[in-house]
Amino acid sequence: MPLIDESTIPAEAKSLVSEIGSTPDKSIPLLQEMQRRYGYIPEKLVEAVAKEIGMPLAELYGVATFYSQFRFTPVGKYLIRVCKGTACHVAGTEMLYSVISDELNVDEGETTEDMLFTLTSVACLGCCSLAPVVMINDTVYGKLTTAKIKKILNGYRNEKG
Amino acid sequence: MKKAKLIVGLGSCGIAAGAQDIYDYISSKVEGTSVEMGITSCVGLCHAEPIVDVLTAEERITYGNVDRKFADKLLEALQEGELPRENRILDSEEEKKYLEPQVKIVLKNCGVIDPESIDEYIQTGGYEALKKCLTTMKPEEIIEEIKKSGLRGRGGAGFPTAVKWSFLAASPSKIKYLVCNADEGDPGAFMDRAIMEGDPHAVIEGMVIGSYATGADHGYIYCRAEYPLALKRIKKAISEAEERNFLGENILQSGLSFHLDVKEGAGAFVCGEETALIASIEGKRGMPRLRPPFPAQSGIGGYPTNINNVETWVNVPRIILNGASSFNKYSYGKSFGTKIFALAGKIKRGGLIEVPMGLSIRNIVEEIGGGTTTGLPVKAVQIGGPAGGCIPDSLFDTPIDYDSINATGAIMGSGGLVVMDEKTCMVDVAKYFLSFTQKESCGKCTFCRIGTKRMLEILEKITEGKGEEEDMGKLENLAHHVNKTSLCGLGQLAPNPVLTTLKYFRKEYEAHIFEKRCPAGVCKALITMVVIDDKCTGCMLCKKACPVNAISGERKQVHSIDPDICTRCGICVETCKYDAIEVL
Numbered sequence: 001m002p003l004i005d006e007s008t009i010p011a012e013a014k015s016l017v018s019e020i021g022s023t024p025d026k027s028i029p030l031l032q033e034m035q036r037r038y039g040y041i042p043e044k045l046v047e048a049v050a051k052e053i054g055m056p057l058a059e060l061y062g063v064a065t066f067y068s069q070f071r072f073t074p075v076g077k078y079l080i081r082v083c084k085g086t087a088c089h090v091a092g093t094e095m096l097y098s099v100i101s102d103e104l105n106v107d108e109g110e111t112t113e114d115m116l117f118t119l120t121s122v123a124c125l126g127c128c129s130l131a132p133v134v135m136i137n138d139t140v141y142g143k144l145t146t147a148k149i150k151k152i153l154n155g156y157r158n159e160k161g
Numbered sequence: 162m163k164k165a166k167l168i169v170g171l172g173s174c175g176i177a178a179g180a181q182d183i184y185d186y187i188s189s190k191v192e193g194t195s196v197e198m199g200i201t202s203c204v205g206l207c208h209a210e211p212i213v214d215v216l217t218a219e220e221r222i223t224y225g226n227v228d229r230k231f232a233d234k235l236l237e238a239l240q241e242g243e244l245p246r247e248n249r250i251l252d253s254e255e256e257k258k259y260l261e262p263q264v265k266i267v268l269k270n271c272g273v274i275d276p277e278s279i280d281e282y283i284q285t286g287g288y289e290a291l292k293k294c295l296t297t298m299k300p301e302e303i304i305e306e307i308k309k310s311g312l313r314g315r316g317g318a319g320f321p322t323a324v325k326w327s328f329l330a331a332s333p334s335k336i337k338y339l340v341c342n343a344d345e346g347d348p349g350a351f352m353d354r355a356i357m358e359g360d361p362h363a364v365i366e367g368m369v370i371g372s373y374a375t376g377a378d379h380g381y382i383y384c385r386a387e388y389p390l391a392l393k394r395i396k397k398a399i400s401e402a403e404e405r406n407f408l409g410e411n412i413l414q415s416g417l418s419f420h421l422d423v424k425e426g427a428g429a430f431v432c433g434e435e436t437a438l439i440a441s442i443e444g445k446r447g448m449p450r451l452r453p454p455f456p457a458q459s460g461i462g463g464y465p466t467n468i469n470n471v472e473t474w475v476n477v478p479r480i481i482l483n484g485a486s487s488f489n490k491y492s493y494g495k496s497f498g499t500k501i502f503a504l505a506g507k508i509k510r511g512g513l514i515e516v517p518m519g520l521s522i523r524n525i526v527e528e529i530g531g532g533t534t535t536g537l538p539v540k541a542v543q544i545g546g547p548a549g550g551c552i553p554d555s556l557f558d559t560p561i562d563y564d565s566i567n568a569t570g571a572i573m574g575s576g577g578l579v580v581m582d583e584k585t586c587m588v589d590v591a592k593y594f595l596s597f598t599q600k601e602s603c604g605k606c607t608f609c610r611i612g613t614k615r616m617l618e619i620l621e622k623i624t625e626g627k628g629e630e631e632d633m634g635k636l637e638n639l640a641h642h643v644n645k646t647s648l649c650g651l652g653q654l655a656p657n658p659v660l661t662t663l664k665y666f667r668k669e670y671e672a673h674i675f676e677k678r679c680p681a682g683v684c685k686a687l688i689t690m691v692v693i694d695d696k697c698t699g700c701m702l703c704k705k706a707c708p709v710n711a712i713s714g715e716r717k718q719v720h721s722i723d724p725d726i727c728t729r730c731g732i733c734v735e736t737c738k739y740d741a742i743e744v745l
């Protein structure tokens with residue numbers, strides 16, 4: 001995902017608002033579109049959008065920080081979402097999580113130095129009968145073991161070259 | 162090649178198990194032949210994904226666990242010879258136990274039709290209920306029929322649907338809203354996802370009927386963002402329904418107008434609560450507020466609003482088309498019709514099931530679910546997610562019915578049913594749910610915000626082996642206050658997992674507190690990993706896998722684990738092929 005170029009912020013804010021709309025109920029869709037474009041919510045862009053739609057910055061920021069979907073730091077090329085739902089918990093997701101965390105040397109919400117992986121957890125991906133489950137970008141992997149997840153991570157690493 | 166249609170189950174769970182790859186693979190092989198490809202969604206047999214149905218002139222056979230090799234076999238059989246006998250699911254006696262107790266009202270199309278085709282929906286009777294309403298029924302007759310059916314909300318609380326609708330219908334407001342609650346926040350429930358992926362038009366049809374019955378002209382489907390495929394299919398279904406004039410202005414020349422939009426959630430469990438959901442649709446922080454006023458009086462933008470769950474909406478066209486008696490003939494006490502459960506955890510046949518009210522939990526777990534994957538006895542089921550509770554096997558004769566389940570201290574909730582065996586620690590489960598609700602608390606009510614935190618700290622202390630005798634009493638006391646002083650269901654019901662485990666599994670708490678022992682072998686501070694000398698072959702696999710180098714031993718020599726270095730991560734147990742590592 002591209003990092004935002006600060007000089008384009010005013011134009012970007014205008015484009016977002018013209019695409020999504022400017023009424024108060026569009027706050028969440030606007031933030032979602034920001035994240036779709038950049039992989040995270042650039043702070044300066046929130047300021048510009050708030051101004052553009054005439055909403056107090058604190059209000060838009062308040063919305064952005066309430067919902068766990070929104071991230072404020074750039075993410076890596078591959079976003080790893082480890083399911084910590086009930087079924088996955090019972091199936092031993094903690095172990096998978098610690099293997100991934102050790103393997104990549106990152107903690108919750110952090111990104112590897114090479115900007116390849118970001119590690120996060122979610123509460124249930126709705127594939128509970130395949131627990132434990134991990135989602136990497138849009139691909140869901142089920143019935144995982146520590147050996148399998150290591151192999152999968154290596155697969156993504158090798159794609160890099 | 163024989164003439165046939167191969168239908169691949171492409172629900173999220175199927176795709177996760179590799180069904181998309183199978184679809185692409187078979188498609189590339191059959192191009193230009195007499196074999197046609199088709200898709201459907203999840204049929205509920207998630208444990209057997211990827212699933213391929215072979216539809217010939219004579220029959221429809223369902224194959225499970227299909228990989229590329231088996232796909233080749235199927236194709237060969239279609240070239241010449243007979244369709245393979247192996248990998249057929251639902252063929253054996255054992256699997257009949259799975260099907261027989263079930264009644265599919267809501268799920269009747271899931272895993273059968275192509276969810277991306279409005280024509281297939283129409284061919285199976287889709288939109289007939291709507292036509293019946295618009296041409297032969299008055300709005301009040303629809304509400305009356307729903308009332309007769311006895312339908313109660315499937316989102317958790319079980320409020321009678323017809324009563325809710327009649328509030329909205331009675332409101333003189335010019336603007337009224339309908340909402341479909343597809344937030345499905347309960348971690349362990351996935352029926353709403355499966356319905357939206359598998360039969361999206363049924364949700365739409367239910368809502369259009371609701372709009373005619375209540376006079377609402379605008380609706381929202383509020384779906385969590387973690388369900389990309391459900392979102393894609395529901396959006397596609399809406400635009401197709403608009404094209405055919407089942408939605409939009411002057412629907413089927415009846416004068417009825419109804420517009421439907423999709424709102425994507427942004428990851429907040431509390432937004433499943435009605436007033437928080439409304440705040441979220443309005444673009445605000447999803448904080449619940451005091452009721453009254455109820456949404457039917459003042460909802461979205463201050464206008465009257467009616468919210469129902471996905472499963473509730475889909476029951477509507479089925480009841481209208483087949484009559485209330487086709488639904489309320491399944492009954493137990495004050496519960497009517499069927500309920501979908503998402504079977505997960507240590508269950509053999511995990512997936513989605515739909516059962517008539519009154520069936521017992523034992524029936525579900527043992528007959529339909531086939532017992533545990535591990536072969537160990539079932540210890541408990543957790544029903545209702547973070548607001549629900551753990552029901553022990555001694556109460557497995559409890560029937561599926563809102564009131565009977567409430568009496569155990571659990572709740573029906575959305576229908577997540579997680580099966581636990583002896584290797585599941587009930588204190589750990591209580592801690593798990595509490596850490597979930599504690600994180601998801603919106604922070605408005607003090608006890609929900611801080612009380613749950615204090616309870617969590619006590620549970621952490623107990624699982625770390627530092628528990629004291631008075632901790633159980635403290636938990637019960639705090640639970641009482643959190644329940645009594647929270648505004649919404651999140652806080653009110655958050656103590657349920659703790660209270661039910663304290664009630665039914667007190668011995669496990671006592672083992673942690675007094676004996677500093679975790680009977681299930683889960684709580685890291687209270688267990689040790691040891692090598693069983695007789696079983697260890699010295700293969701070195703565990704030694705290689707151990708992330709902290711706690712295992713020593715030469716090839717073909719019995720290994721040993723240094724308890725001072727070992728972090729109890731469990732990787733060695735998972736890695737060992739000879740079950741040679743024991744958790745004490």
Ligand SMILES: Cc1cc2nc3c(=O)[nH]c(=O)nc-3n(C[C@H](O)[C@H](O)[C@H](O)COP(=O)(O)O)c2cc1C
Pocket residue numbers: 313314315316317318319320322342343344345346347430431432433434435468469470471473474575649650651
């Ligand atoms: C914290 C909390 C979370 C909830 N989550 C959901 C949910 O994810 N889906 C749902 O349908 N209902 C959920 N509910 C219940 C709804 O508030 C509401 O009762 C329901 O959507 C009404 O629909 P019904 O009458 O068809 O059941 C939740 C309630 C609370 C208190």
Ligand code: FES
Pocket residue numbers: 083084085086087088089123124125126127128129131132133348349350
């Ligand atoms: S609990 Fe992990 S997918 Fe549902």
